[in-house]
Amino acid sequence: MLKLRAAASALFLYFPGRPDSMTPSTDNPLTAEDHLSELSRRLADASPGLSPQLRQAAAYVLDHPGEVAFQSVRGSASAAGVTPSTLVRLAKKLGxxxxxPFRQVFQAALQEGSSELSGRATRLKQHSRTRANSVFGDIGDSALANVAALLTADNQTRVEAAAQRLLDARRIAAIGFRDTFTCAYHFAYVGRIAMPHIELIRGLEGGLLTELAPxxxxxxxxxFGFAPYCAETLRALEVVRRSGAGLIVVTDTLSSPLVPGADLVFNLASDTPHFFPSILAAITLIEAMLAECVARxxxxxxxxxxxxxxxMRELGAYVE
Known part of the structure; x- marks a missing residue:
């Protein structure tokens, strides 16, 4: 919510000529998607009067909001075929x-829209009726943008720190339920091949506390946890925080309820046209952390x- 408020505040601050409908109201507060819609409308209205380079940048921004949200300014500029300074000028042109803060408006809207599955499914259906390009192409675009947002110098440093913590740990518990059980399972299954002290927490038949007690x-x-956040994950976190064990959290925003008390946090992009949040960046992060463990x-x-x-070969697990 902090990021949503920051983006909303940025939009109010930099649009001095906004219509009355943009005035904040506690009775009927505008959503982050409302702010993005207003920004997109202003951008489309301004495009005819822009220079060719600014118009090219504006066209990219309007057509690729997911990429703009999570790519760096250099990444978006390269994809748009303009210079980074052109995108900066475009943002300033809009006030x-x-x-x-221009990019944060896109981030906030996409993160807000990712939490309601029914709304995402509805938008997916509307998309197929109103747009000429395929859902397949948009899935690919968002997947590449999500992974690109992960591959930063800051995250490289965090991955190295996470790997060292994994190597130093006496016991490692992998926790994720419902949609993120896939992440926890992949981390535990692949990780245990090299580090047998990794354990997958399943929480079956009321055994969650028993599994976490050691x-x-x-x-x-x-x-692992993305919006909508799983109640079982939060219960597990309460036990972890009281135990004195270290904590690495993989989630979708720094305002996630999983973040408090964490030693390391990875906030990953999970945007996708699909009705369920994407876990592609999380799977890529898992591969990077485990590879770093073996490397160092x-x-x-x-x-x-x-x-x-x-x-496995002796047991006939593989087919030649």
Whole structure:
């Protein structure tokens, strides 16, 4: 919610000529999508009077809101075929002081719209009726944008720090329920091949507390959760926070209820035309963290992978 409010405030601040409908109201507060719609309308209205370069940048922004939300200014400029300074000038042309508050309007709208599954499904159906380009293409565009938003220098530093914490931990619990169980399962299954002390927390048949009870100082929990946030995940987090174990959180926004008390947080883009939030960036992050563990960890991890593979072949797990 902090990011939504910041983006809304930015929009009010930088649109001095806004109509009365843009005035904040506690009785009927505008959503982040309302602000994005207003920004898009103003951008479309201004386009005919812009220079060719600014008009080209405006066309890209209007056609690719998901990419604009989560790409860097350089990434969006490259995709639009303009210079980064052109995008900055476009933002200032619309009354923003810099490019970042302009981009935050797009981020806020996409993150707000990702939490209601029924609304996402409705928009997906409307999309097929009103747009000429395919859903397949838009899925691809958003997937690439989500992964691109992950691959930053800051996140590289966090991945390296996460890998070191994983290597130092006595016991590792992978936690994620409902939609993010896939993430937790993938992390635990692949991770255990090299690091057998990773355990998948399933919470079946009321066993959640029993599975989490052994956690303590020196242990580590890796928790996955995206809006709408799962009640079971929050219950598990309460136990983890009281246990003294370390905590790595993978979520979709820094205002997520999973964030408090975390040692490391990865807030990932999950935008997609699909009715369910995308976990592609989370899966990519898992692969990066586990690869970093093997790359910087002891030779024993490679030996573990070798023994696992040999044992699977002996058991006939693979078909030649």
């Amino acid at each position: 923003f002081g810099s490019y970042e 956690l303590g100082e020196g242990d580590l929990a890796v928790v 960890g002891p030779a024993e991890l490679v030996d573990n992978v070798t023994r696992f593979e040999q044992r």
